[in-house]
Amino acid sequence: MLEIKNLHAGIGGKKILQGIDLKVNAGEVHAIMGPNGSGKSTLSQVLAGRETYVVTEGQVLYQGGDLLEMAPEERAREGIFMAFQYPVEIPGVNNTYFLKAALNAIRKHRGEPELDAMDFLKLVRSKVKLMEMDEGLINRSVNEGFSGGEKKRNEIFHMAVLDPRLAILDETDSGLDIDALKSVAKGVNALRSPQRAMIVITHYQRLLNYIVPDFVHVLSGGKIVKSGGKELALDLEAKGYGWLEEAV
């Protein structure tokens, strides 16, 4: 589904990613771990299409097409979803209204009929239940005045409604207490399917107790320095990142 080849990218003249290679197939969950400044967020931003990041070398293929040529909204319509590390507060834009516009843009792109208000509400209700979200939040302005946990839950709620093919979770666990973490993980697990791939970016192994990955990759200095199965995460928990950085 996704193939990253020798990806180099940076921001403001600073080189951050220094040759990433990664292949993700449908149905797989990949965890990308790494210390601060290793390039985790740069990778997610580049995949989502943030224009402030500049790709200097390499290629990203998504379903066989050149991902880097696509505008952010085209990527979304082709099934890519990124849950933001810092979801943006947008005063005055209603959460539900926005989500309906987004979903219908995606459905239109897929050649599916747009949902009317009634069908959309039905869909939203079922996903709110799945996410164990406070129903009041869906009628507020996007993320405005939400707590940290509510923002992250709202991201996964958006993901549930938009039904992506490839989901990128950028440090969705950061700043969450254990209860919020469990309920976010529960929402994510409910969305795992053989058709959907996920890239879970995290700083902490803790999340991977609840979202068990198929593969774990360690990012350091802008490169993947080690890849393995879910047990790699446990090694990291025990030994820290130091031994890998030394090995490079």
Next chain:
Amino acid sequence: MIDTIQETENYAASYAALEGKRGSQDPAWLKQVRRSALDSFLRLGFPSTHDEEWRFTSVAPIARVPFQLAANAKAPDSATLAQWTFGSWPGIQLVFINGVFSRELSWNPAASTGLSAGSLAEAWATNPSSVQPHLARYARVSTEPFAALNTAFLSDGAFVRLPRGCVVDEPIHLIFLTSAEAARPQVCHPRVLVVAEANAQVRILESYASLGPGVCLTNAVTELVAEENAFVDHYKLQRESLEAFHVGTVQLHMGRSANVSTQTISLGGSLVRNHVNAVLDGEGGEATLNGFYLVNGRQHIDNHTCIDHAKPHCSSHELYKGILDGKAHGVFNGRIIVRPDAQKTDSKQTNKNLILSEEALVNTNPQLEIYADDVKCTHGATIGQLDADSIFYLRSRGIDLDSARHLLTYAFAGDFIHRLKIDPLRAALEASLFARLAEGREDV
């Protein structure tokens, strides 16, 4: 100086002609009001940008045009009028052509509450005791050249009076249409006097529009008196042509525990200057001065507000929001005076500007003069573009760039628009905003 004399001479001649025509029918006190206003105007002349109050707004484009006083124009046909009447309006609608009341075009269902709403000239002729104590007593005729000019040409206008305890449920709409002719620049001086006596309550919309293209000047003055415990919700919607000049004053005079809000909405005009002045002259008054401007091209919009806290325990709230595109220029100056007597004043002022282009410009200036020590006054101003993080967030969920920009622009205006308590007005403003967004940006 020579220029100034030439610029004002034209108005002195128009004044003489008007006085010759109306002199016999108007009461002596009114003629005196006009005469002294003309003297003020001739003494003051048009302001220049050396004048601190007019630093960012040059009225030279107005001063150099030899405007002719707009004569009684042909009444617009019903289709033209329908553009400005919101389809269905639940209450009284009074129409004024070049500031003169048109009985034929107005709709005034028999009022049973004691409300008077109609022609100002008729009111001073038939009931001078309700007009004379108020007319030209509040507007700053001796210091403001445009208010003086309007007053020198006082010949009709709108008069709304609510006797003690009178509550009007449906909003009153005053429609001011200024005729324009391409070959002959015209000026008119619309005038409004609203007197809400104790415990009265009313909602009033003034709207201004142009009849046809061509350069014209609308120089409007509204005096609004809210006596003890009166409640007045006032709106001024300016949607004149892009060739029009508009200079307007809304002067609020508030008694004890009076509650007045005024919303100034500017969509049209090439050069627009709004003065909104409130005097809180009784304890416990509450004034709300809100404004919204949506400008593009080379439009120039200047909002000057002044809130004078003269008595203790009053509060004032001010929120002005503007969206500027193209090469538009916005000016906001918010003056707040807290007199030595006005302890426990609570005042908040906010001006927020959204700039959609590289070349639009805003000058914003809070001006606080506080002479009391136990008061709360806050002010804040922002000038910014659409937030790049928000745009990316929306796009990353599938919303295209244009829609994301529109959504965020609408959201910016939302907290002003949602406060409007007249449904047809709110709908019309939303429609204007959507239409403007759909036009796209000039500079792309």
